Amino acid sequence: SKSQLTYGARASTHPNPLARKLFQVAEAKKSNVTVSADVTSTKELLDLADQLGPYIAVIKTHIDILTDFGPQTIAGLQALAQKHNFLIFEDRKFIDIGNTVQKQYHGGTLRISEWAHIINCSILPGEGIVEALAQTAQAMDFPYGADRGLLILAEMTSKGSLATGPYTAASVDYARKYPSFVLGFVSTRSLGEVPATVAASADEDFVVFTTGVNLSSTGDKLGQQYQTPQSAVGRGADFIIAGRGIYAAPDPQEAARQYQQQGWEAYVARVGG
Ligand code: BMP
Numbered sequence: 001s002k003s004q005l006t007y008g009a010r011a012s013t014h015p016n017p018l019a020r021k022l023f024q025v026a027e028a029k030k031s032n033v034t035v036s037a038d039v040t041s042t043k044e045l046l047d048l049a050d051q052l053g054p055y056i057a058v059i060k061t062h063i064d065i066l067t068d069f070g071p072q073t074i075a076g077l078q079a080l081a082q083k084h085n086f087l088i089f090e091d092r093k094f095i096d097i098g099n100t101v102q103k104q105y106h107g108g109t110l111r112i113s114e115w116a117h118i119i120n121c122s123i124l125p126g127e128g129i130v131e132a133l134a135q136t137a138q139a140m141d142f143p144y145g146a147d148r149g150l151l152i153l154a155e156m157t158s159k160g161s162l163a164t165g166p167y168t169a170a171s172v173d174y175a176r177k178y179p180s181f182v183l184g185f186v187s188t189r190s191l192g193e194v195p196a197t198v199a200a201s202a203d204e205d206f207v208v209f210t211t212g213v214n215l216s217s218t219g220d221k222l223g224q225q226y227q228t229p230q231s232a233v234g235r236g237a238d239f240i241i242a243g244r245g246i247y248a249a250p251d252p253q254e255a256a257r258q259y260q261q262q263g264w265e266a267y268v269a270r271v272g273g
Contacts, residue, residue: 001192002205003236006271007032010205018087018117018149019183019207022239025085026057032233032263034058034089034209035256036243042068046076048247053084055256058118060089060241063110074115089209090116093153095124098132106136113140113148120151120186122163123171130174134181149183154191157212159223172196175206183207188227190236210237214245215258229259233266 002010011023026032033056037048045066049059059081063069081088090112094101101121106113113136121129130150137148154171156163163171172191175182176198184207185191191206214226232240240263249255 001190001236003190003208003238004271006273007238007267013203014205015203016149016180016183017146019205021117021147022057022087022183022207025087026239029054029057029085030264031055031057031260032237032239032267033246033256033259034060034239034241035246036060036062036091036211036241037247038062038065038243039247040065040067042066042070042073042076045073046080048252049077049080049084049086051253052246052256053080053086055253055260056084056086058087058089058239060091060243061116062091063112064092069110074111078115087117088115089118089120089151091120092116093120093122094129094133095122096129097125098128101129102132102136105133106140113137113144117147118149118151118183120153122153123167123174127174127177130178130182134178137181148181150178150181151183151186151207151209153187154185155187155189157188157225159219159225169194169196173198176200176204179204184238185209186211186241188212188232188235192236207238208236209239209241210235211241213237213240213242213259215262216245220244229262230266233263233270 007023007027011020014020035056152171154168172194173196186209210232212226219225229240246255
């Protein structure tokens with residue numbers, strides 16, 4: 001699998017422009033950290049993005065938990081993404097019929113397609129959800145169409161998750177059918193070994209984002225289950241996603257630095273550095 005290759009090598013050969021950009025950012029900043037900035041006001045979100053910006057490759061938002069979302073939220077995030085060279089991932093988890101998700105992705109109150117480089121979806125509705133979101137991205141004016149990508153939520157970290165077995169295998173099938181829009185997966189491990197129906201192409205290189213990463217806890221009271229950066233990267237994570245482990249730490253900047261260092265060391269070990 002391509003996970004033995006360096007980010008730099010994957011950046012130079014990947015067919016998808018946004019995947020190339022992701023790997024370039026990781027390489028340039030020596031960071032595979034995505035911070036899950038699950039705070040509830042624009043000020044907290046922007047302060048966190050500015051403070052942690054130097055140490056992260058991607059910021060993951062739940063934009064609908066903000067109490068004061070507005071144009072200033074987006075303008076602020078975009079300016080900080082430029083300033084610190086990180087990408088924006090809106091964790092909206094689209095899950096509906098094609099006609100509805102197109103309206104949720106493009107326009108509406110949140111205008112997600114205008115600012116989120118990366119989005120994700122559940123495949124419970126079937127293959128049509130991937131096709132619908134891909135259509136919306138492709139219809140956007142240059143340069144946005146080329147700068148948008150989807151992660152399929154192929155597994156979940158919560159206790160008793162039903163996203164397993166044939167569901168996870170179908171996620172791989174859909175990713176293989178829409179390679180120009182699907183960057184890869186949100187999953188707890190690389191999915192190369194999953195018995196999917198659609199065969200892999202020779203240049204297949206899915207990007208794996210792994211949530212549920214925490215250095216000091218094994219879970220929460222609501223069923224969250226954690227693994228460490230070492231474990232996640234060892235199992236195939238290209239980008240490790242940490243929320244409370246970073247933003248709820250006594251010193252979030254110091255925590256981000258620590259996750260960056262550990263995530264990077266695990267990556268270097270994986271590629272044989
Ligand atoms: P924390 O590290 O604080 O547990 O946050 C995890 C983040 O990742 C949350 O934003 C959650 O919505 C998201 N997430 C997850 O925890 N497990 C999944 O399977 C998928 C997710 O998107």
